[in-house]
Amino acid sequence: MSAETPPPAAVLMQMLFGPTLQQSIYVAAELGIADLLAENPQTAAELASRTATHEPSLYRVLRLLPSIGIFAERSDRNFELTPMAMLLRSDVPGSMRDITRMMGGEWHWRMYGELMHSVRAGGTAIGKAHGMEPFELLAEDPEAGELFNRAMTSNSWAVIPAVVASYDFSRFNTVLDVAGGHGILLAGILKANPQVRGVLFDLPSVIEGAGALLTSEGVSDRVERVSGDFFRSIPAAADAYVLKHILHDWDD
Incomplete structure (x- = not known):
C-alpha cells in the first residue's frame, strides 16, 4: 500500500463520520456564514455575534470545515472564503446554499x-x-x-450546460418542462435556443413562485406557466417534453 493511499480502515472511518461533515456544512449554510464572509474575513467571535450563536461551538464547526476545503482559517484566526465555500453564498450563480x-x-x-x-x-x-x-x-x-x-x-444549475450542449432543442417550436419547478432548466434551454418557446408545468403552489426566476433569467415573455397534476393530465401544448429528476420518485 503506497503512502498516498490511506488504509481501508481510515477510509471507512471517514465515511462513518460523513454525517458530521454534512451537518457541519448545513450549519454553516443555515447561518449564512459564507454571505457574511463575502464582506471580509472574520473571526469566530465576530461571526458568532452576528449569528447569535455560541462562539466556542461555532468555532469548532468552522475549524472542521477547512479540512474538506470549505472556508480557510488564517494564522490570525480569521476565516475566509474558498472556491467551495463560495457555493454556500446565497447571491452567486449556481449557489448550493438552498440544497444544502x-x-x-x-x-x-x-x-x-x-x-x-x-x-x-x-x-x-x-x-x-x-x-x-x-x-x-x-x-x-x-x-x-x-x-x-x-x-x-x-440542483439544476450544474446540469444545464450539459443538457443544452448534448441535445438539439432548436428543432422544436415549444418545449414543455413537466414538473419543472421554478423553471431554471427550461430557462437554460430557452436562452440557448432564442426561437423556442416554453411551457412550465407544475403544481399550483410551485408555479406561483416561478415568476421571479423566469424574469431574472430574461425568458418570462416566452414561457407560459400552467398549473396542474401530471397524474391527471399534461397539457398538449408542446412538441417536446422534458422530465428531469422526476421518474425516480414513482414506480411504474
Whole structure:
C-alpha cells in the first residue's frame, strides 16, 4: 500500500463520520456564514455575534470545515472564503446554499434514521419518520415546500450546460418542462435556443413562485406557466417534453 493511499480502515472511518461533515456544512449554510464572509474575513467571535450563536461551538464547526476545503482559517484566526465555500453564498450563480439547507434540515435529515425500516419492511423511510410521504409533507409545510423548490433550482444549475450542449432543442417550436419547478432548466434551454418557446408545468403552489426566476433569467415573455397534476393530465401544448429528476420518485 503506497503512502498516498490511506488504509481501508481510515477510509471507512471517514465515511462513518460523513454525517458530521454534512451537518457541519448545513450549519454553516443555515447561518449564512459564507454571505457574511463575502464582506471580509472574520473571526469566530465576530461571526458568532452576528449569528447569535455560541462562539466556542461555532468555532469548532468552522475549524472542521477547512479540512474538506470549505472556508480557510488564517494564522490570525480569521476565516475566509474558498472556491467551495463560495457555493454556500446565497447571491452567486449556481449557489448550493438552498440544497444544502434542505438536505441538512430536520425533515430531510430525520428520514435517514429510518432506512432500516425501508430495507426490512419495504416502506418509505420518510413515511415512517413523518407519517406521510414527501410531497404530502411539502404541501403541509409551505416553508419546507418553498425551500424544496429553491433547492431543486440549485440542483439544476450544474446540469444545464450539459443538457443544452448534448441535445438539439432548436428543432422544436415549444418545449414543455413537466414538473419543472421554478423553471431554471427550461430557462437554460430557452436562452440557448432564442426561437423556442416554453411551457412550465407544475403544481399550483410551485408555479406561483416561478415568476421571479423566469424574469431574472430574461425568458418570462416566452414561457407560459400552467398549473396542474401530471397524474391527471399534461397539457398538449408542446412538441417536446422534458422530465428531469422526476421518474425516480414513482414506480411504474
